[in-house]
Each structure stands twice: as C-alpha cells, then as structure tokens.
Amino acid sequence: ANPPSAEPTTSSSRGAALGAGIDSLAEEESDRGYRVGLRVMSLLEVPETVRGHLGAHEFVQATRLALVDAVATRYEINELLQRGDAEEDAKAGHSEFDFVSLVQQQTLAFKGLPAQIAASCLDAFSAVRLEPASAAESFVVHLLFEKNVQPLSLLRLFLERRAELLRGFAG
Numbered sequence: 001a002n003p004p005s006a007e008p009t010t011s012s013s014r015g016a017a018l019g020a021g022i023d024s025l026a027e028e029e030s031d032r033g034y035r036v037g038l039r040v041m042s043l044l045e046v047p048e049t050v051r052g053h054l055g056a057h058e059f060v061q062a063t064r065l066a067l068v069d070a071v072a073t074r075y076e077i078n079e080l081l082q083r084g085d086a087e088e089d090a091k092a093g094h095s096e097f098d099f100v101s102l103v104q105q106q107t108l109a110f111k112g113l114p115a116q117i118a119a120s121c122l123d124a125f126s127a128v129r130l131e132p133a134s135a136a137e138s139f140v141v142h143l144l145f146e147k148n149v150q151p152l153s154l155l156r157l158f159l160e161r162r163a164e165l166l167r168g169f170a171g
Helices: 009-043 046-056 059-084 086-091 099-110 114-122 130-147 150-170
Strands: none
Touching: 009 046, 009 059, 009 099, 046 059, 046 099, 046 114, 059 099, 059 114, 059 130, 114 130, 130 150
C-alpha cells in the first residue's frame, strides 16, 4: 500500500505549477529579449561614440571601443541569440526586429573604424589644442593601425605639422 501523502495532488495544483513554469519561461524570454535589445542598442552607438572620442582626442578609448568592446558586445549578442534561438522567434513573429541581420549590418559598419581612427590621429597632429598625452596617443594608435608607417617618418610628419601650426601663429 502506498503511504498517504501529506498533501493530496490534484489536477488544479499540477496546473498551477505548470502555469507558473510557463510564466517563468515567458519572463525569461522577455528578459533575454530586453538584454539583446540593450546590447544591440549599445552596438549601434559604437560608431558615434568612437567619433566622440576622436573629437576629444581620446584615441586609446576610441581604439578600445572599436577593437575590444564592440567585439565583446557582438559576442554577447550572439550568445544571447543562440541561447534563445532568436532566429526562430523572428520567423514566428515573436520579435519585431531581426537582430541577427542588424548585428551583421553593424559589423560591416565597423570595418571602416580603424581607418577612420588612423586618419583622425594624423589630423590631430595639426590640432591647436592637442595635449601632450593625446599627441602621444595619436602617434602610437596611428602606428598600431598603419603597419607600413615607420615611427621616424611619422615623427617627422608630426613635427612638420606642429611647425606649420606655429608658423601660422607667428605669421
């Protein structure tokens, strides 16, 4: 004989447990969608944030954002999408956005960031308000992106541009 249980199991208590499990899954799916959305928004802001760093002569921060943070964010998004099988969600109409395509599109936009950063480093050589630390950053970051540039030739270019700037003030 089976021992009597302390709580009789009824179909309504099983249904309540099943309903709670479904609610939990829906909440987890919603949370995952929210996290994907936040990470995608962060990824979409990368080019503009990089431009802001370049305008402020923060070349190392711009480089870190373009080469490290953006890659890590793309990885996080891919992990979230794979975990929740978001492609199926998008096909079934559960999501208004095709996050996979959006991330791929943004990845293509990132391809030009290193060249943009390198060019901005050279432009900074002629900037009136270039701080010494920013000048050093621009020099090093430009060498990082432009493998064919020799440090001595870059130093000459820097000195020429600074001399032109000084002549402009003296003249």
